[in-house]
Amino acid sequence: MTYTAPLDDMRFVLDEIAGLSEIAGMPGYEDATPDLVDAVLGEAGRLANEVLAPLNHSGDREGLGFENGVVRTPKGFREAYQQYVESGWNSLPFDPDYGGQGLPWALSTAVTEMWNAANMSFALCPLLNQGAVDLLETHATEEQKQTYLTKLISGEWTGTMNLTEPQAGSDVGALKTKAERNGDHYLITGQKIYITWGEHDYTDNIVHLVLARLPDAPAGTKGISLFIVPKFLVNADGTAGPRNDLRCVSLEHKLGVHASPTCVMAYGDNGGAVGYLVGEENNGMACMFTMMNNARLAVGMQGVAIADRAYQQATAFARDRVQSRAIGSSDPKATAIIQHPDVRRMLMTMRAGTEAMRCIAYLNAAEIDRAHRHPDATVRAKSDARANLLTPITKGWATELGCNLTSLGVQIHGGMGFIEETGAAQHYRDARILPIYEGTTGIQALDLLTRKLLRDGGETARGLIEEMLETLAQVSASEDTRVSTLAAPTIEQIRSLAKSTESLLKTGAEDMVTAAAAATPYLNLFGTVVGGWLLCKSALTASAKLASGEGNSLFYDAKIKTARFYLDNILPQASGYAAAIEGAESVMAMDEAQF
Ligand SMILES: Cc1cc2nc3c(=O)[nH]c(=O)nc-3n(C[C@H](O)[C@H](O)[C@H](O)COP(=O)(O)OP(=O)(O)OC[C@H]3O[C@@H](n4cnc5c(N)ncnc54)[C@H](O)[C@@H]3O)c2cc1C
Known part of the structure; x- marks a missing residue:
């Protein structure tokens, strides 16, 4: 059940497909020298292999504790998060003005692959936080950035994404959570469901990004506004202050990602949770799309990651498991199953599928880098359009394929694949959420058709x-x-x-x-x-x-x-x-x- 980050493959795709050396020549990315890239990949690989991967199976088995609104993460997770934050991993691609390291998204995407392959439940917290940071970097006021962004970038606090409600899943426009103007802030009331890492014991504050509707808002997505709703209101000195009017009501019991808390959140049971508007009233969907696009690529990357983890495990098993004579061999002894053509077919399918997905995902991230930093405006515009086109493909295709490949991983194990102790079953279960959250495959396909194909x-x-x-x-x-x-x-x-x-x-x-x-x-x-x-x-x-x-x-x-x-x-x-x-x-x- 070990994981070894495939550093050579990652480096190859970064260099030859994503064009990392060209990206490193763009203004603002000069720090991404070949030596630094090697050091980043090597050190991230060490944390993934030695700290996060060993907690994957135990986290799945132990699951989460929940008592009086407080979530207890599985043994070792809190310490691993501290180590992750102290080593600076949370800040890799972010704005240096707010404590980030300003490294390319392409490199950060490769690093994200390692966290997710090692331990998807653990990686989900930084994944959502990364989207929250991207959103605030793009849309928040300077005061909001000083108050929240620096702490989300350092990892001292974490961020969440609150869209879904019982009647509003794919149809975000149906959401009912209310926001009422109240002086310099708003009061938020309503229920959100399925909120990933909505409550936990890692940090002393959690910054929820919540979509809600003002009383006079137009119907549908045009009437949605976005709010920062911190678990603890922030004191003038920047520390976490009094408790805000929000709580985690319960945790969902799930097929997979058992160590990732999926929370039902109640806002405003006692009069209204204090929220601060991001961007303009009724323009919340445009802001949230920054976070969603970021998270969609990251979830596509999860498909690559889990497929690679399953491939590594299946390969080790296939070398080890001995069954039947090899076809065409004169040796009467039974052979390792890796010799059987059908097992090879499955392993090669896993390997080739994973490599193809990795290429698409890293290229997608590289186009985002070009769209941000290329000196030529024409190239920036072209890369932006291309990143937008690739995002639903990365998200939709890599997550569906990720599910299929983890299923092959189970198949290669035979009966042992169905038995939890090998871990192959966990990869299969964990992968199953990927084509669902951050917009189902059906929604990605409609996005590709309408916004990315028909529109231009x-x-x-x-x-x-x-x-x-x-x-x-x-x-x-x-x-x-x-x-x-x-x-x-x-x-x-x-x-x-x-x-x-x-x-x-x-x-x-x-x-x-x-x-x-x-x-x-x-x-x-x-x-x-x-x-x-x-x-x-x-x-x-x-x-x-x-x-x-x-x-x-x-x-x-x-x-x-x-x-x-x-x-x-x-x-x-x-x-x-x-x-x-x-x-x-x-x-x-x-x-x-x-x-
Ligand atoms: C573990 C987990 C973590 C999650 N984390 C978060 C989170 O952090 N924050 C958050 O806000 N949400 C989160 N979600 C919610 C997730 O994003 C939604 O579950 C997802 O968007 C689908 O919505 P739904 O469940 O209501 O399904 P529905 O929207 O009811 O969809 C049911 C089916 O109908 C299809 N469908 C629906 N509408 C259309 C359409 N217009 N065209 C074609 N097909 C359609 C879907 O593709 C799907 O197959 C999480 C969910 C889970 C299970």
Whole structure:
């Protein structure tokens, strides 16, 4: 049940796919030198491997304590959080003016992968906090930043995200929590459910970011405002003061992430919790989208992380478990199951899928860095659009695939996979939340279709497809036949993506119901093809490294073999998704009464 952060793979994707050295040349990112990047990855790997990973299974088994509104985290979690904060990990990508280290999001995303692979329950607290910081950096007043941001960046306090209510899940616009003006602040009353790390014993304050509605607000998402609602009101000297009128009513009992408190929160039982407006009244959704986009990429990263953890565990098991003679072997002795072709198929699926997802997620983060810091405004705008396009794909595709791959991890273990003591079952259970929270896959697919495809008439998608074809022209021209032969099947699927994109643009203009029915297959098609593109790019680089005799030849050889496996075994699924897009009309053919 150990975890070893795959530092070489991470470094490869950061360098060759995300373009970290180019990012490090941008104003404000100069500190991200190759030596510093190595040091950050190495030290984060140590904390993940040695401190967080050993608490993963025990945290799952022990779970959380809850008494009189107080949450007790499992043994070792509080100390691990202190160590994490004292080592400065909480502040990696944030504004140096408020105590951050100002490092690129691409690097921070790789580090996030380690926390989540090591211990997803633990990592959820910093994940939500990171979104809260991003939101406040972007939308808070200077006074709010001085009061809250510095402590959230240092990790002295933690932040939460409060959208969901019993009647308002995917439909955030249906929320009813009330905010009433009361002098220089607002009074908040209402109930929020499923609030991750809404209460805990790590820190002496928790800063809740709460969506609520003013009495005269318009209906729907246009009438939502955003508030900072601290658990303890803040004294003039910046310390935590009197208790605010809010409490954790209960904890949910869940399928997975047992060490992450999922809280029902009551605001204003005694007259109203004090809240401070962020941004303008009725503009809360725009502010919250900063946090949601940040968290969506991070949750996509959780899909990569949990798949890699499950892959490492399944590989170790497959080397160890002995069953049956190897097919074609003259040796009568039973062999380790890693010799059996079907087990190999599962391991390779896990490996190739995880590597493809990692490429997409790091590229997504790198586009955010370019959008923030590239000196050329045209590049910034293009990268911003591209990051926006990739975010629902990373979130939707990597989390669905993460579930499938952890399921394969269980399968490789046979019966032991179903038995909790191996830990394979925990990865499978923990992964299952990923396609649900931060917007379900269905919601990501609609976001991709409506906001990212239809809104700009397909311009960003076409630009990305063009770039994919440019890479494939280089792949095709490679002198290494192991690489050049990757080109034809990939180009075919990229063209298929282009065709489906045009077809969906047309359907979207004429018949939104059918377009919506095609949205999830389109998201999966996009993810599968982008994964193929990026693995081809990896293989091209690996081949060049092999030719120059640079680095670890086994590592680069494996990159080419992994790309080949992906193209032969995973990329063909794209044809199925394209067919489903064409056949989307049948989705709504049946009357509701026929169900
Ligand atoms: C462990 C956990 C942690 C969470 N953490 C937080 C948190 O910290 N903060 C927070 O605010 N919330 C949190 N949530 C809530 C989470 O974001 C919601 O559960 C999620 O957005 C889905 O909402 P819902 O559960 O109401 O499902 P519903 O919205 O009822 O969805 C049910 C089904 O209908 C589909 N559906 C709904 N509307 C549409 C539509 N328009 N088009 C197509 N399909 C649709 C969905 O895809 C889904 O399959 C958490 C939930 C869990 C379980």
